[in-house]
Amino acid sequence: MREMTSMEPDLREVMIPSADIQAKVRELGEAVTRDYAGERPLLVGILRGGVVFLSDLMRAVDLPCEIDFMDISSYGAGTSSSGVVRILKDLEEDITGRHVLIVEDIVDTGLTLSYLNRALLARKPASLEICALLTKPSRRKVPIEVKYLGFEVPDEFVVGYGLDYAGAYRNLPDIGVLKPEVFGGAEE
Numbered sequence: 001m002r003e004m005t006s007m008e009p010d011l012r013e014v015m016i017p018s019a020d021i022q023a024k025v026r027e028l029g030e031a032v033t034r035d036y037a038g039e040r041p042l043l044v045g046i047l048r049g050g051v052v053f054l055s056d057l058m059r060a061v062d063l064p065c066e067i068d069f070m071d072i073s074s075y076g077a078g079t080s081s082s083g084v085v086r087i088l089k090d091l092e093e094d095i096t097g098r099h100v101l102i103v104e105d106i107v108d109t110g111l112t113l114s115y116l117n118r119a120l121l122a123r124k125p126a127s128l129e130i131c132a133l134l135t136k137p138s139r140r141k142v143p144i145e146v147k148y149l150g151f152e153v154p155d156e157f158v159v160g161y162g163l164d165y166a167g168a169y170r171n172l173p174d175i176g177v178l179k180p181e182v183f184g185g186a187e188e
């Protein structure tokens with residue numbers, strides 16, 4: 001791929017280079033292909049951060065799979081620790097009896113996925129698993145089982161490969177950490 005240079009000066013560090021991400025995505029795709037052999041899994045991308053990962057992952061899965069999307073958001077800052085999330089866009093598909101694989105960019109506290117897991121299990125899928133590119137284990141508030149995992153990362157705000165800061169950097173092929181001056185010292 002062509003080198004991306006215009007966003008590079010904003011990074012303090014490239015944490016995971018594009019080539020490592022692509023190798024990991026191939027590995028995860030092979031695992032999914034093996035585990036779902038003979039099935040037609042439904043890959044559920046979580047908007048918007050999971051989109052880049054999903055689009056690469058689905059092409060690494062050598063099975064007739066389908067895709068769908070959900071958009072969710074935390075219910076206001078004050079209640080984020082309750083893990084209650086709002087569904088902004090629900091699935092188009094009925095997942096009853098389907099093999100569903102949630103595809104997410106990063107698991108942080110785990111609250112979002114834990115809520116989503118419960119909400120989707122109530123619809124009686126044949127199976128429900130999680131595939132996440134990144135996890136920040138030190139931030140976890142609730143236990144969450146991620147069957148297909150890319151990389152563990154330290155507790156730093158990362159951008160690229162779908163992950164954004166104020167809407168930008170999603171198209172960066174690497175995953176990196178922004179310089180503090182770009183970040184403006186803004187913590188979540």
Ligand code: XMP
Nearest residue numbers: 106107108109110111112156157158163164
């Ligand atoms: P929880 O805490 O519920 O939330 O696991 C996961 C969501 O938080 C966002 N998140 C990040 N987004 N860089 C980002 O761009 C990060 O370092 C980061 N950490 C968490 C992300 O939207 C994820 O879906």
Ligand code: MG
Nearest residue numbers: 047048049105
């Ligand atoms: Mg997200």
